[in-house]
Amino acid sequence: MCLAIPALIKLVEDKEAEAEIGGITRRISLWLTPEAKVGDYVLVHTGYAINILDEEEAEETLNLLQEIAELAEE
Amino acid sequence: MKFITEFRRSELAEGLISQIHRKSKTQARLMEFCGGHTVTIFRYGIRQVLPKTIEMVSGPGCPICVTANADLDKAIALTQIPDVIIATFGDMLKVPGSYSSLQEVKADGADVRMVYSTMDALNLAEENPAKSVVFLGIGFETTAPTIAASILQAEEEGIKNYYVLSMHKLCPPVIQAILDSGEVKLHGMICPGHVSAIIGSHPWEFIARDYGIPCVVSGFEPIDVLQCIDMLVAQIENGEAKVEIAYRRGVRPEGNQQALKLMGQVFEPCPAQWRGMGEVPDSGLKLSKEYQHFDAELVFDIDPGPTYEPKGCICGDILRGVKTPLDCTLFGKACTPEYPVGPCMVSSEGSCAAYYLYGEGFEG
Amino acid sequence: MKDKILLAHGSGGKLAHELVEKNFLKALANPLLAKLDDSAVFDFSGRLAFTTDSYVVSPIFFPGGDIGKLAVYGTVNDLAMSGAKPLYLSLSFIIEEGLPQSELSQVVDSVQKAAQEAGVEIVTGDTKVVHRGSADKLFINTAGVGIIPEGVDISGSNARPGDKVILSGTIGDHGIAVLSQREGLSFSTRLESDCAPLGSLVAEMLAASPNIHCLRDPTRGGLATSLNELAKQSKVGIKIEEERIPVREEVLGACEMLGFDPLYVANEGKLVAIVAAEDNDKVLEAMRGNHYGKGAAIIGEVRAEHPGRVVMKTCLGASRIVDMLVGDLLPRIC
Numbered sequence: 011m012c013l014a015i016p017a018l019i020k021l022v023e024d025k026e027a028e029a030e031i032g033g034i035t036r037r038i039s040l041w042l043t044p045e046a047k048v049g050d051y052v053l054v055h056t057g058y059a060i061n062i063l064d065e066e067e068a069e070e071t072l073n074l075l076q077e078i079a080e081l082a083e084e
Numbered sequence: 085m086k087f088i089t090e091f092r093r094s095e096l097a098e099g100l101i102s103q104i105h106r107k108s109k110t111q112a113r114l115m116e117f118c119g120g121h122t123v124t125i126f127r128y129g130i131r132q133v134l135p136k137t138i139e140m141v142s143g144p145g146c147p148i149c150v151t152a153n154a155d156l157d158k159a160i161a162l163t164q165i166p167d168v169i170i171a172t173f174g175d176m177l178k179v180p181g182s183y184s185s186l187q188e189v190k191a192d193g194a195d196v197r198m199v200y201s202t203m204d205a206l207n208l209a210e211e212n213p214a215k216s217v218v219f220l221g222i223g224f225e226t227t228a229p230t231i232a233a234s235i236l237q238a239e240e241e242g243i244k245n246y247y248v249l250s251m252h253k254l255c256p257p258v259i260q261a262i263l264d265s266g267e268v269k270l271h272g273m274i275c276p277g278h279v280s281a282i283i284g285s286h287p288w289e290f291i292a293r294d295y296g297i298p299c300v301v302s303g304f305e306p307i308d309v310l311q312c313i314d315m316l317v318a319q320i321e322n323g324e325a326k327v328e329i330a331y332r333r334g335v336r337p338e339g340n341q342q343a344l345k346l347m348g349q350v351f352e353p354c355p356a357q358w359r360g361m362g363e364v365p366d367s368g369l370k371l372s373k374e375y376q377h378f379d380a381e382l383v384f385d386i387d388p389g390p391t392y393e394p395k396g397c398i399c400g401d402i403l404r405g406v407k408t409p410l411d412c413t414l415f416g417k418a419c420t421p422e423y424p425v426g427p428c429m430v431s432s433e434g435s436c437a438a439y440y441l442y443g444e445g446f447e448g
Numbered sequence: 449m450k451d452k453i454l455l456a457h458g459s460g461g462k463l464a465h466e467l468v469e470k471n472f473l474k475a476l477a478n479p480l481l482a483k484l485d486d487s488a489v490f491d492f493s494g495r496l497a498f499t500t501d502s503y504v505v506s507p508i509f510f511p512g513g514d515i516g517k518l519a520v521y522g523t524v525n526d527l528a529m530s531g532a533k534p535l536y537l538s539l540s541f542i543i544e545e546g547l548p549q550s551e552l553s554q555v556v557d558s559v560q561k562a563a564q565e566a567g568v569e570i571v572t573g574d575t576k577v578v579h580r581g582s583a584d585k586l587f588i589n590t591a592g593v594g595i596i597p598e599g600v601d602i603s604g605s606n607a608r609p610g611d612k613v614i615l616s617g618t619i620g621d622h623g624i625a626v627l628s629q630r631e632g633l634s635f636s637t638r639l640e641s642d643c644a645p646l647g648s649l650v651a652e653m654l655a656a657s658p659n660i661h662c663l664r665d666p667t668r669g670g671l672a673t674s675l676n677e678l679a680k681q682s683k684v685g686i687k688i689e690e691e692r693i694p695v696r697e698e699v700l701g702a703c704e705m706l707g708f709d710p711l712y713v714a715n716e717g718k719l720v721a722i723v724a725a726e727d728n729d730k731v732l733e734a735m736r737g738n739h740y741g742k743g744a745a746i747i748g749e750v751r752a753e754h755p756g757r758v759v760m761k762t763c764l765g766a767s768r769i770v771d772m773l774v775g776d777l778l779p780r781i782c
Contacts, residue, residue: 012118012120012223012224012226012227012276012277012278012279013120013704013705013707014226014278014281014334015088015701015704015705016085016086016087016088018086025237031085031701031702031704031705032085032697032698032700032701032702032704033637033638033639033696033697033698033701034628034635034636034637034639034698034701034702034705035635035636035637036635036636036705037203038203039201039203039230039233039237041230041233041236041237041346042229042230042233042340042342042343042346043340043342043343044342051086051087053278053281053334054705055226055227055230055278056173056200056201056202056227056230057200057201057202057203057204057230058201058203058229058230058233060226060229060230060278060281060282060340060343061281061282061334061335061336061340063087063333063334064332064333064334064336065333067332067333068087068090068332068333070332071311071330071332071333072090072091072096075096075099075100075307075311076096076099078096078099078100078103078314079095079096079098079099079100080099081099081103082098082099082102082103083099085697085700085701085704088700088704092763093763094691094763094764094765097763097764097765098765101764126768127762127768128762128763128764128766128768129762129764129766129767129768130764130766131766132766132767133764133765133766178775200705200706306762306763306764310764421774421775422774422775432707440771441769441771441774442768442769443757443759443768443769443771
């Protein structure tokens with residue numbers, strides 16, 4: 011459950027922000043992630059950013075999965 | 085789209101599927117607790133690509149499905165009070181209560197508005213000062229903090245006509261209840277990714293420690309779920325039982341402290357009725373004393389009438405993972421998405437809806 | 449003229465005549481309409497295609513169009529889906545009292561431009577005005593006629609195993625563009641409705657091949673519903689591949705946010721064609737050569753297995769059923 015999608019913060023205004031998901035812009039609340047700043051990717055659930063996404067971890071995960079994929083081909 | 089498309093790449097899926105097939109030797113039953121995972125699994129046909137050693141069973145992680153009729157009836161009763169606007173997430177509109185549904189009373193003239201966010205509900209309250217806006221608070225630990233934030237915001241901005249009917253529930257207590265019942269033997273748990281984004285991974289430790297069941301926190305893209313299953317298989321084959329996070333980009337072990345703080349400020353645990361499971365202690369949330377003036381249950385005189393459960397509906401058994409929709413005599417006949425009898429068929433992430441819409445067992 | 453439409457404008461008297469002359473006649477000028485007879489009279493020979501539709505879209509103005517443009521193109525497209533060359537339309541307005549004149553003029557203007565682009569004439573019409581609350585600003589009803597060229601036989605029951613399924617472009621644009629204007633879902637997007645006339649596209653496809661078996665425009669209910677209708681009518685199975693279906697990033701973003709499946713979102717300027725396999729390259733080329741088909745892609749094929757059902761191959765290589773839309777598309781949190 012809990013549809014939450016990654017969105018890019020373009021603008022911060024007090025406790026709210028403008029966030030973009032694939033060309034769609036929506037006003038979101040930063041009440042749960044007050045430390046979020048412009049340029050961060052956040053997980054948006056029902057209009058609230060519930061966490062800041064860790065891009066490094068995402069890279070690492072994708073690299074790991076790429077290795078697994080290459081192993082499988084051998 | 086960043087963080088989405090990369091996690092749907094077919095070559096990454098192939099690699100994981102191949103590895104799972106290679107490593108999985110022991111017969112294992114895995115439960116995906118969360119309805120969002122159920123949707124991913126069915127939508128992408130994940131069951132079809134897994135080896136025969138792995139059996140998947142769906143759990144009660146669909147907040148719509150587990151809302152008892154008694155609670156739904158309260159929400160519907162509120163629509164009958166003059167000058168009340170009900171603001172609700174779309175998921176709730178079609179769910180049948182004992183007598184009616186929000187969609188039906190809306191067609192009869194009740195003021196029911198669908199919103200995407202409590203932010204929209206707060207706007208409704210500001211735009212309609214002569215009316216009371218009651219938000220139907222549904223959802224687990226992912227959603228509850230957003231409702232908590234809306235209450236704190238209403239307090240801060242002096243919005244006096246905003247109320248919440250809290251039907252929020254907590255995940256760890258109900259998982260414990262399922263495991264304690266012993267009805268279904270599990271060898272692995274796919275832990276909810278976004279609930280964990282809020283509460284962290286520590287709350288799942290009791291599952292590994294006290295029940296010896298491996299746990300992995302998973303994201304919601306098909307690659308995420310496959311990676312999670314791969315990690316569970318690794319634990320199972322190594323005879324381990326611990327909590328791991330596959331969804332590392334979205335979940336930290338300590339969770340979101342700010343969200344937990346706001347949730348703790350506004351809510352306190354209480355017993356809650358879970359469809360098919362009766363009352364589970366400390367598994368629900370109610371508004372704490374300091375915020376009681378936002379509590380729709382206390383502020384309004386709600387008279388829902390006696391509760392009535394539809395005959396033949398086995399949603400409860402399905403939610404506990406004891407039966408599948410194919411075991412239900414109503415499935416696909418008296419109970420379809422067009423004419424649903426129980427919430428598991430109505431909710432977009434209910435098991436019955438998933439089986440029906442995605443053709444479970446279909447070989448194409 | 450007063451600046452709001454009143455009940456009197458629909459009563460058939462002086463105000464009503466004034467409305468027709470100043471608003472409709474001037475903008476939609478054509479010889480048949482100008483006669484102002486109770487019915488438009490014309491000759492034709494050959495097979496006639498005849499369709500009717502009602503338009504109740506809300507809001508009446510949305511990114512990329514309005515209810516007027518939608519009414520013309522929607523009717524034209526229904527005719528085109530039978531292989532007909534669209535000729536004449538009727539247009540009936542049901543106006544809620546209090547609608548600003550300027551909004552009505554804007555809609556009529558759109559109708560005129562759309563009719564011109566589609567190469568059709570509005571030859572007869574009607575206007576009624578109803579009490580406030582009895583209509584949502586403006587409803588439009590249309591009927592349309594067109595001539596089907598000799599030898600053309602297009603029907604939902606003509607699909608055969610082995611045929612290919614071709615989609616003319618991206619899906620979901622219209623539905624999401626309209627949704628972005630709805631209360632309670634506020635999000636902003638550069639996305640516009642794909643509202644477009646498909647008569648010329650169909651004519652070029654027919655010129656490229658006589659073996660076009662089915663045509664359908666996936667409006668309400670989306671691509672999934674149209675494919676299911678074709679599968680049932682022709683009693684065949686249809687298999688499509690998820691990775692081949694073109695979807696704009698903005699549509700994907702909005703669908704992800706709201707929990708929709710783009711397969712069920714409405715389109716107003718797209719068609720799906722079922723074509724004999726040997727001609728699919730020719731038809732695809734013809735489509736891509738037309739402005740309204742430049743994003744065309746082969747998305748699947750027709751088979752004998754699972755008649756009446758549509759199946760989709762997911763990015764994991766597994767298959768799942770794609771059913772018709774059930775009820776309404778509702779955003780979800782879960």
